[in-house]
Amino acid sequence: MKYLDEFRDPAAARELSAALHAVTTREWRIMEVCGGQTHSILRFGIDQLLPPAITLLHGPGCPVCVTPLEQIDKAIELARRPEVIFTSFGDMLRVPGSSTDLLSVKAQGGDVRIVYSPLEAVELARRNPQRQVVFFAVGFETTAPANAMAVRHARGSGVANFSILVSHVLVPPAIEAILASPECRVQGFLAAGHVCTVEGYEEYEPLAARYGVPIVVTGFEPLDILQGIYLCVRQLEEGRAEVENQYARAVRRQGNEPARASVREVFEISPRKWRGIGEIPQSGLRLRESWSEYDAENRFTLLTGEVDEPAECISGQILRGVKKPNECPAFGTRCTPESPLGATMVSTEGACSAYYRYKPHA
Amino acid sequence: MARVSFGGVIKEVSLAYTPEAVPGDYVLVHVGFALNTVDEEEAQKTLELLRQLEPAGAETIDDAPGGEAA
Incomplete structure (x- = not known):
């Protein structure tokens, strides 16, 4: 396929x-940073093409992994x-909450449905006016424009029985939290191309x-990732610390302006808790006051409170x-994709899986 | 909405965020939305940069894995 084969040339x-x-x-x-890149690196054996002096560390860019336990509950x-x-x-269904997962709730008779796009959830609400349709709005900058449009579409078409449970996070504050930590080992970053497609x-x-x-x-x-590493190492060797764009065919410096405007209309920046990391200031999105009627946490009275992670899981580190x-x-051994202790093992984008x-x- | 072929599989995709897209363009799609049209010229520039790299040293090729990319 064009733009894929050329970038996989061995x-x-x-x-x-x-x-x-x-x-x-x-x-x-x-x-x-991105879990999708972690999977490419291991799937294509990119780590084995690197000089032994280069170590790749796998970052927090897996939306399923960083969704806090209480949001899943x-x-x-x-x-x-x-x-x-x-x-x-689909990838949220098997993520363990503190006692069960969504797939088990479905097996016990809960009406849980997988959708490909949040617009499908709005359509489901339109066709089922006697039910309440809730969409689990999980993701990074890349997914926010779709979720913003779903809410705008619901309002625009008078679909009142639709709401979203929001767990939206942002990459730059997470990078800053990693860099500011005294245990930080990272000397250079590959930023996630698709996140930057939206936000620049x-x-x-x-x-x-x-x-x-x-x-x-x-x-x-594979060639994108190798070239990204090459550009990063060249900067490190030359003592430079700049932002470079390897993915120029899909990323412009200012991002996608209509998408950014749509996100800003519906969402505002807020503190967010990251699973395994804790709360990071100004690292997430929540619905603006003027859109709060579409917030499932406002529409329903929820009993779930703070929950603790299994002590044995090191996914935070x-x-x-x-x-x-x-x-x-x-x-x-005690943690496998079939029986995961934490989200980095269960998610298809998680480093452990x-x-x-x-x-x-x- | 537009019809987009993913290597032969056709899906309906929203062009709300890529009003500039025209039939025949390549688009980057995420959860039902086109987020950008692929810039042909920039793609060629990246490939050209890759072509200009120094020829491979023999000692490094031996370690290349026989994975799906190779």
């Missing part, structure tokens, strides 16, 4: 790998209500300058790049 990958070996003179630790509570049709992307990359420029780290906006195909999945004693799938004996 000969070009070997040349890029050689160029990377040639430019690397010392040890560097680089974090790829709230989703479960909503899905159990007889008047509710609970809708979600102006916000990363002060971060690169303040913390002295190169940030390379990077795509998702993994999401901050402090540890790798195979450094966890429970990895592959990527290691389990592609390098279980590493």
Whole structure:
């Protein structure tokens, strides 16, 4: 397929790998923020093409992984209500809450449905006026325009029985939280290309300058990732700390302005709790007051309160790049995709599930 | 709404955020929305940069994995 095959060319990958070996003179630790990139790296064996001096750390860019336990418990509570049709992307259904998951609620008779787009959930509400349709609005900057449009569409078409349970997070504040931490090991970042497709990359420029780290906006195909690493290492070797755009075919500096305007109309920036990391100031989105009638947490009285993580799970350290999945004693034994202790194992974008799938004996 | 082919599978996609898209364009799609049209010229520039890299050193090729990309 065009724009895919050219960026998977193995000969070009070997040349890029050689160029990377040639430019690397010392040890560097680089974090790829996005879970989609973590999976590409392991699936295509990109980590094996790197000089041994380069270590990739896997970041928090997996929306399923960072959705806090209490939001999942709230989703479960909503899905159990007889008047509710609970809708979600498929990857949230198996994520364990504190006692069960959405798939089990469905098996016990809850009306839980998988949708491909939030617009499908609005359509479901229009066709079922006697029910309440709730959509689990989980995601990063990339998903926010779709969720904003769903809410605008519901209002515009008079669909009043639609609401969203919001768990939206933003990448730049998470990068800043990682960099500001005293245990930070990251020297350079690959920023997630699709997040920047929406929001652009102006916000990363002060971060690169303040913390002295190169940030390379990077795509998702093997050559994109290798080139992103190459550009990042070249900056590190030359002592530069700039924002570079490897993914120029899909990312403009100012992002997608109509999409950003739509998000700003419906959502405002708010503090958010990240699973495994804790609360990060100004790191999420919530519905604006003028749209709060579409907020499921306002529409329904929910009983779910604060919940604690299983003590054995180290997903918080993994999401901050402090540890790798195979450094966890429970990895592959007491924690597997079938019986996960934490979200980094259950999500298809989680670092633990990527290691389990592609390098279980590493 | 527009019809978009994903390697032969046709799906309905909203062009609300890419009003500039015309039939035949490649678009980047996420959860039912086109988020950008792929810039042909920038794609060619990136590929050109890749072509200009120094030729591969022999010692590094031996380690290349035989994964799906290779």
